Amino acid sequence: MEISDNITVMRLGKVTGNVAAKNTNARELANMMVGREVVLRVEKSAKKPGKVAVEVDNLWVKDNRNLDAVRGISFKIRKGEVLGVAGVAGNGQTELVEALTGLRKIEKGKYIYNGEDVTKKTVRELRERNIGHIPEDRYKYAMVKEYPNYYNLILGKHYKEPFAKNGFLNHKVINKNAEILIKRFDVRPPDGTIPTGNLSGGNQQKVVIAREVSFNPEFIVIAQPTRGLDVGAIEYVHKEILNLREKDVAVLLVSMELEEVLSLSDRIIVMYEGEIMGEVKPDEVTIEELGLMMAGHRIEDIKLEEKLAHGGDPIEK
């Protein structure tokens, strides 16, 4: 919008609009792209979170190079609460997500889930306890792209009833499951037999979300849920995340999109070099403060500087 003079919007292979950049706004463009009213920023209801579901205490995790990526972070998530994790990419968020879902070893610290110590549990043991996961790299971690949708829609619970019995897959139930989920989550084209890799990015993400939601999680780790998606799909994903919150699921939302974290989270922690720079409420923080925290300033220091600035003292930077 800043660069163009005129903007042409295409949808489903047809031009839907042609406007001068100075006469339009993001909302209008989004509506033209999707073909209906789009809510760019979803409204979440006021909600009192329940009791603590997840408790992480002094967590240390290493990255692939064997360096400390997560360095002693602690937080709690209550049922029906979305905890946002903001930060510049590569500050330990990926490793944190992998540690909480059992994909990466926790070096030190405690990971308590519903009162149980699950620090050393495997992916399967965590999934058995209804911990869901929407990975940041859906193409690599969330789906087997060669598998048809009906198979990807059961990945993670494929070995359990009703999908399998005595080691044999129950294709009848698996197909029925796909049929129901594809309809409910509006996956297009609505065909369970198509390899998931052939779908568009938004529809792939719908398949992943459909699966994780259908597993009825009590705690779900969601990373970069809208990366590479179009506005219509983003709106959809945001609504699903808030639906989970309504259903009293504890949600950890990691995203590089500040706007996304701000609009969906009840509380936000900002990570920098594996540490938490501060915990804030989305309606009590400014973009500038978040930006400073993402650059490695602690919230206490920022608040202090602000106070000094208002008091008339010069700011030292």
Added chain:
Amino acid sequence: MKNKLSKNAMNILVPVTSVIIALFIAGIVILLIGKNPLSAYWVMLKGAFGNKAALAANISKMMSLVLTGLAVGFGFRAGIFNIGAEGQLMMGAIFSTIVGLNLGGVSPVFAIPITMLAGILGGAFWASIAGYLKATTGAHEVITTIMLNWIAVYLTNYFVAGPLAVGQGVPKSPEIAQSAQLPPLMTVQATTLPSGIIVSIIAAILVYILLEKTTTGYELKAVGFNPYAAEAGAISLSKNIVLTMAISGALAGLAGSMEVMAIHHRIFGDFSGGKGFDGISIALIGQNNPIGIIFAAFLISSLRTGSNAMQFAKVPDDIVTIIQGIIIFLVAADRIVRTFILKFSSPKGGESK
């Protein structure tokens, strides 16, 4: 992906077209050495299917090729490159022979399954070593299985020259007990039609069911396609690597077992004769599909059997190696053949997507 031809039709058309192209190119080679390709192929055809003896010889070659093809193809499906079918086949043969030698007074009802099981376990054990090393240390299975092949070769040589040696001339073991031998389905002159072919076909069907109908198959294929997603989907990589290797080795071991129980009744030096390596070609031609592998094994065994007859017509049997090489090249680089088929099948031509 909106082709006129379905994926299944393509999976059959690609190998079939490859065979036709290979025969055509090899025909040119035969022409260049001054022979008539049509008559050479006719002799080959007669040599492979011409009479009952030819067919019996053909099928006894096919028997273990189906199994080694399944061994390699099964590994491929789970993302494992098992080059060790050769060694696993020999270990299966050694195990079967040792057990079969000691089942003299036992009824065939028990002796046959026990001897078979010994071969299966021998192959599975040998392959599991490579699987275990990959799962725990990350040692690549191509390297370890090749090393294990050589160990198996020398172990066979040791057994037939040492503890199991019998008779004069070629180092060989004694014959296994009569009760542990698989009776032939039919005997034509000096050639027998081994009943082991039934075991091979059943094995192919079981592998098909395992891959397509069970949670184990679901997990193995997921690991083969995308280990990262599999792991995130609560599938243990190390467990499945070892399991894949064990099943793959079990199939190769069964091949060794069948060679002992149904054909040779003993082991000797150079027992396998490359059947394990042929499994790689067969898995490729059969597109790693258990049913496809049955046909691929039959194709290779027919070429081999026919090539013997072709030699009598003064056409060197190296032609068969050329044919096989071209088929594998075309099947492996299947995009060439796919494009070719699509151009051929679309009336306008030139439609390649």
